[in-house]
Amino acid sequence: MCGIAGLVDRAEPDAGAQLRRMLGLIAHRGPDGEGTHIEPATGLAMGMRRLSIIDIEGGTQPIWNEDENVGVVFNGEIYNYVELRRELEGKGHAFRTHSDTEVLVHLYEELGPKMTERLRGMFAFCIFDRPGRSLLLARDHFGQKPLYFTDSGGRFAFASELKCLLSLPWVPRDLREDAFLTFAAWLSLPDGETHFTAIKKVQPEQVLRVPLDERGGATHVGAWSYDLSAEPDITRLDDATDALDHSLRESVRMHLRADVPVGVLLSSGLDSRTVAAYAQELQSGTMQTFTVGFGAEDSEQSGAADTAREIGSTHHTLELTARDFSESIGRIAWHLDEPIGDPACFAVMRVCEMARGHVKVLLSGEGSDELFGGYDGRYLGMLATMERTQRLRWMSPFLPRGCFASASRMERFFARTNSSYEGEIATLRMEGLPGNIAQPRGLTAEQFRKLSERAVDISETSFSKQRDSLSDLLCWDIRWQLAESLLQKADKMSMAASIELRTPLLDTEVAKIAARIPSSLKLPQGGPGKFVLRKTLEKKLNEDLARPKKGFPVPLNAWFTGPLREQVQAELFSANSVVCSQLDHTLLRAAWDDLLAGRWDGGRVIFSLWLYETWRSNLPK
Numbered sequence: 001m002c003g004i005a006g007l008v009d010r011a012e013p014d015a016g017a018q019l020r021r022m023l024g025l026i027a028h029r030g031p032d033g034e035g036t037h038i039e040p041a042t043g044l045a046m047g048m049r050r051l052s053i054i055d056i057e058g059g060t061q062p063i064w065n066e067d068e069n070v071g072v073v074f075n076g077e078i079y080n081y082v083e084l085r086r087e088l089e090g091k092g093h094a095f096r097t098h099s100d101t102e103v104l105v106h107l108y109e110e111l112g113p114k115m116t117e118r119l120r121g122m123f124a125f126c127i128f129d130r131p132g133r134s135l136l137l138a139r140d141h142f143g144q145k146p147l148y149f150t151d152s153g154g155r156f157a158f159a160s161e162l163k164c165l166l167s168l169p170w171v172p173r174d175l176r177e178d179a180f181l182t183f184a185a186w187l188s189l190p191d192g193e194t195h196f197t198a199i200k201k202v203q204p205e206q207v208l209r210v211p212l213d214e215r216g217g218a219t220h221v222g223a224w225s226y227d228l229s230a231e232p233d234i235t236r237l238d239d240a241t242d243a244l245d246h247s248l249r250e251s252v253r254m255h256l257r258a259d260v261p262v263g264v265l266l267s268s269g270l271d272s273r274t275v276a277a278y279a280q281e282l283q284s285g286t287m288q289t290f291t292v293g294f295g296a297e298d299s300e301q302s303g304a305a306d307t308a309r310e311i312g313s314t315h316h317t318l319e320l321t322a323r324d325f326s327e328s329i330g331r332i333a334w335h336l337d338e339p340i341g342d343p344a345c346f347a348v349m350r351v352c353e354m355a356r357g358h359v360k361v362l363l364s365g366e367g368s369d370e371l372f373g374g375y376d377g378r379y380l381g382m383l384a385t386m387e388r389t390q391r392l393r394w395m396s397p398f399l400p401r402g403c404f405a406s407a408s409r410m411e412r413f414f415a416r417t418n419s420s421y422e423g424e425i426a427t428l429r430m431e432g433l434p435g436n437i438a439q440p441r442g443l444t445a446e447q448f449r450k451l452s453e454r455a456v457d458i459s460e461t462s463f464s465k466q467r468d469s470l471s472d473l474l475c476w477d478i479r480w481q482l483a484e485s486l487l488q489k490a491d492k493m494s495m496a497a498s499i500e501l502r503t504p505l506l507d508t509e510v511a512k513i514a515a516r517i518p519s520s521l522k523l524p525q526g527g528p529g530k531f532v533l534r535k536t537l538e539k540k541l542n543e544d545l546a547r548p549k550k551g552f553p554v555p556l557n558a559w560f561t562g563p564l565r566e567q568v569q570a571e572l573f574s575a576n577s578v579v580c581s582q583l584d585h586t587l588l589r590a591a592w593d594d595l596l597a598g599r600w601d602g603g604r605v606i607f608s609l610w611l612y613e614t615w616r617s618n619l620p621k
Helices: 015-025 081-090 102-118 162-166 179-186 237-255 270-282 301-311 322-336 344-355 368-372 376-398 409-418 421-428 445-462 469-496 508-515 531-537 556-561 565-572 578-582 585-596 603-617
Strands: 002-008 033-039 044-050 070-078 121-129 134-139 148-152 155-159 199-201 206-211 219-223 262-265 288-293 314-319 361-363 500-502
Touching (some): 002 015, 002 070, 002 121, 015 033, 015 044, 015 162, 033 070, 044 070, 044 121, 070 102, 081 102, 102 121, 102 134, 134 155, 148 162, 155 162, 162 199, 179 445, 179 603, 237 270, 237 508, 237 531, 262 270, 262 344, 270 301, 270 361, 270 368, 270 531, 288 301, 301 314, 322 344, 322 469, 322 603, 344 469, 368 469, 376 469, 421 469, 445 469, 469 500, 556 565, 556 585, 556 603, 565 585, 565 603, 578 585, 578 603, 585 603
Parallel strands (some): 262 288, 262 361, 288 314, 361 500
Antiparallel strands (some): 002 044, 002 155, 033 044, 070 121, 121 134, 134 206, 148 155, 148 199, 206 219
16 A cells, blocks of 8 residues: 555656656655656656555565566556466466565566456556556555556656645646536536546546656556446345455455554444454454544444444544644645545544554444445435326427426426436536525626536436436446545545555445345335345344445534634635635625524535635635
8 A cells, every 4th residue: 555656757867856846746645665666768657655654664665576667657556466476477477576566567578458357356557568568557446545647748746645636836726617606406426527627537447557768648558347237137035145245354354464463444334344343253353443423412332332342343433622633634635636525524524533552443334335335215216206207208399498407496497308318317416516505605697507507417428228217326326426536535544543444345246236236225116225234244234224324424514513613714714715716705795694503504514625625715816
């Protein structure tokens, strides 16, 4: 686990100095060491900061093949590296280390870009192919590890964090014109996009080739694809729970591979309880578990403590306050690189800081909601709305166009009946502004129109039809919410504390089992969500599995109307406020007043705007 960075710039006489500056900005990702490789002839400089987890003494990067013509810098973990190494040694490859990283160079020699199809893990890596005079960049199947790149004026650079690219003097700082409004409505940007015109993300599943000679730019050369288009073939509940139990056990066993202590990030929910139960069974000795709370009735502390007692773990709890939140907002914005409208960023960063005193690796439960249909309230509501719209689409030739993001109920009715199926999904997934669209907040009529157009654009690039409507919603969330919000939050906040966060539920073999299970076993009509996962866990836990899903419920409304009121109000509505310059100030102030008066449950939206304001005010000039 580490952070990686590199650049290709023949015109730069001291690329090494630029590389070292980039690596210095991500030292938190790898406090245990640094490795670099510089080739003036090609203009290549690449390196890494290391958080040593496997083969602590021998895993320093770059790591090379036998004749040192293929090298790699790598961020992540390959959990099936033991099995891959055995296979590659059988084909004559000689290994110099015991690290998981080394399998990448030998697997590349065997398979080229198709190598990612064999990897079980989380990864972002760059392979230098000296004979092919090219780089190969890849990001893991679900987007657990971030990888940014820029390709400008014949120069190329990549990094684990966006701030590294902004440190290069030749990278433009221009912001995308539509990025703020997209963020304000969906609370993150779609896959591949950043807030900067010159910087992109390698998308989940994507493999890019970058030539080092005549620069033609990065080209897409491969991807592992997860979809739900095939008909399910595990249709009986008993068969599904048996298959899932076997797959989960194998995944957690692999995710426990480490030469350092491993713990579990524990909430009161089903996902982390699943991971903790399997981990405690498979790991020798007593498992250490970690959670945070907020001193409120709905905090995670009680449920997490109950699970810890049940599995017999050594449990650690940290209680957080509004002052902790206030003092952390700047660090959150800096480590995120770009704003993500999920207040649980705060809780994840602080619980990882606590855990760092005890372990170096944490297992967590991300991914099960998207694979197994866990957001039952959201999904059931969206499915009902989409079904009603489908019954009315025959009327579309006789109706005006309308606008999705409109205060008028009639306008929204017109927009839905005239929309495409996928365009309606994009609109229904808005979680930020306009908030309650019956009482629009902060947006002008022109911005409403732009949001409707943006929803159509996003749906055309981010949507692919699956086998049924629930599968459509799951794949939408896997590609956007999971990859570009939840997993980015998990990576950036854990790495801020120099903790490796692993997600056993997102193992590719677990995902393949999920793809073979029908929607009726994931989310039955009327719920509950994650039905097949709940039934699988009944074999292990002898307690109620129907606790409500909470995540880490930061009490935003109480804090914004109480101890943080003056600070948020002063920063969000200052004379120099970037947010107010881009929204209707009067409408936004009315929204704030509604929050203070208890008329609007808008704490998450206000947090997202406050985070954006903090981020913009700290951007490098």
